[in-house]
Amino acid sequence: MSARSDFPGVNELLTHAVEAVGGAEREGQVRMAEAVGKAIRTGEHLAVQAGTGTGKSLAYLVPAIRHAVEKEATVVVSTATIALQRQLVDRDLPRLAKSLKKPLGREPTYAILKGRRNYLCLNRLGAGAPDEPEDQALFADPFAVSRVGKEVTRLHEWSSDTETGDRDELVPGVSDQAWRQVSVTARECIGVSRCPIGTDCFAEQARAEAGRADIVVTNHALLAIDALQGYQVLPEHDLVIIDEAHELVDRVTSVATGELTSGMVSAAVRRSGKLIDADIADRLMESSDALAVILDDIPAGRLDQMPRSLQGSLPALRDAAHGCISALGSERKEDPEEATARKLARTLLEEIHDTAVRLLEAHDPDAAHQRDVVWLTGDQYSSNPRPPALKVAPLGVAGLLREKVFGLNTTVLTSATLTLGGNFDALARQWGLPPSQPKVVKAEGTATDKEPPKDKDEPKWTGLDVGSPFDHKRNGILYMAKHLPAPGRDGLSPSTLDEIAELIEASGGRALGLFSSMRAAKQAAEELRDRVKHPILCQGEDSTGLLIQKFSDDPRTCLFGTLSLWQGVDVPGPSLQLVLVDRIPFPRPDDPVSSARQRAVEARGGNGFLTVAATHAALLLAQGTGRLHRSVSDRGVVAILDSRLATARYGSFLRASLPPFWPTMDPQVARDALRRLDAAAPV
Secondary structure (H helix, E strand, O other): OOOOOOOOHHHHHHHHHHHOOOOOOOOOHHHHHHHHHHHHHHHEEEEEEEOOOOHHHHHHHHHHHHHHHHHHHOOEEEEEHHHHHHHHHHHHHHHHHHHHHHHHHHHHHHEOOHHHHHOHHHHHHHOOOOOOOOHHHHOOOOHHHHHHHHHHHHHHHHHHOOOOEEHOOOOOOOHHHHOOOOOOOOOOOOOOOOOOOOOHHHHHHHHHHHHHHEEEEEEEEHHHHHHOOOOOOOOOOOOEOOOOOOHHHHHHHOOOOEEEEEEHHHHHHHHHHHHHHHHHHHHHHHHHHHHHHHHOOOOEEEOOOHHHHHHHHHHHHHHHHHHHHHHHHOOOOHHHHHHHHHHHHHHHHHHHHHHHHHHHHHOOOOOOOEEEEEEOOOOOOOOOOOOEEEEEEOOHHHHHHHHHHHHOOOOEEEEOOEEEEOHHHHHHHOOOOOOOOOEOOOOOOOOOEEOEEEEEEEEEEEEEEEOOOHHHHHHHEEEEEOOOOOOOOOOOOHHHHHOOOOHHHHHHEEEEEEOOOOHHHHHHHHHHHHOOOOOOOEEEOOHHHHHHHHHHOOOOOEEOHHHHHHHHHOOOOOOOOEEEEEOOOOOOOOEEEEEHHHHHHHEEEEOHHHHHHHHHHHHHHHHHOOOOOOOOOOOOOEEEEOOHHHHOHHHHHHHOOOOOOOOOOOOOHHHHHHHHHHHHOOO
């Protein structure tokens, strides 16, 4: 179908959309929508930083819908969190579809698509489930076994009522152990043509609906799987919009991480069961036993050299797994139950074999460049023991993203925090985009020209910062506690605890404490509850959602916590007027992936600390300090209690990554401002 000559433009459609939702057009939103429209026309990639309150979802959805309807194409929108997926599918897209129906000539369609494991598998539900390798520790606890059994029974009952089989629609939810009993991964699925319930498959119904939709909402993990697996997961598309793009690299890295445990090997032997000769299965079981003994003797941490014990056991394990795969033979005509059992066994055996190969290749002395980092995890001596696990992850995902995402589709990346140190270069490097882009457009509309890429094959892209509707400098103070001692390893210092207490008293509660570790959050909560008159909630004492709700409902309450609160709190109004940060959130020095990436940068002559550790910290700081302003009327203080922000050489890079608050190092100025805000707050 040829495009209409009178097809409405992006600005006209945005006006329709904004009026329909009862909002007001914002300059940043208009500029972003126009930039997305231009990227679609030219095929040039776009990175957009759009502060909270910009209305960025409408700014990218409107031009995306226009393109999908005009060209009869599909657009993929990827998010990092379930919360944003639900916002798009339950709120934004339904309203947009209705408001744009008349100017577009038809109502746009949309669908949500998740990984196959998120949908109930009716075939597995009926056939029963083999042991899962992740659940070996479960069987030692009879109470846990009973709980999981009851949950599986409830899942059987729910299967008759659900129309989608989507796990997120099951309320209340069930444990991961129970869900694994009734679901399969894409590799474990026997296929629609062989499955006796293929026509009623929830996952296939979701895929079919997505294939007919104009807009498909998915997540970064499925986007990574689509790029990694070598077979198509997402429907054909020519445009990808990546929201919450600051989390893209971590989510892709997680999907690309392999794991090997003795429990996996034992489960593979049990799954193979009567499908292969006992002698062949016994060889794999012997490899499992040997691996368990060896891993128990190796200390947890990054493995820069392959331990001698693993140099012998991993090839034996690889070969034993390959022998089992060969013994299983190719797929054959058999009853569905046996086909399911064979597929589940083969999938786990292939995972074991491929991970063993990858672990060995990571330490291949003949390799030109190291591509993966290997480490051992394990807390078998803790109160909640888990067996040790060998893990392998890519040193970087830039090449993968460049080839499989930017190389195939026009891509728009957006988030409230993309410019670290004042530009997009830090994240562009991680994405596989050339860091010295031709043009970066600032919020006020001026452009800074840079030397264009020398490689004509490099992907072309533009960075755009549309600013924020919030007046950070007028309504927010960045207090840097320069006088405090630098953080140490022995917990929060007495002077830091004194500082927190004084700030909370000045603010009348209303404080969100963001700590770099749960130990620090608990220490602060326990020691300050007897010193301040306001209630202090601490993450872990109840579900995070309930704690945030209590914090929001009572303006005098404080909430202390760690990583998930840095990005997961949206509390506008007087309940939140003070954000406390105990220390700059650098990655742990013993974090295997970040430390290996830092070392790799240094080996190439770069600044590993600034490229990896400082970039990680800047991103988290920008996210955490962004909790203060959630509406245009919000006012308050961000207090960074790590003196290095003011004194260290890298401090300027970190400060340039934050919203443009009014800065001070005077504690009295911060406390006086908080007292004034407390006095002016509604009772």
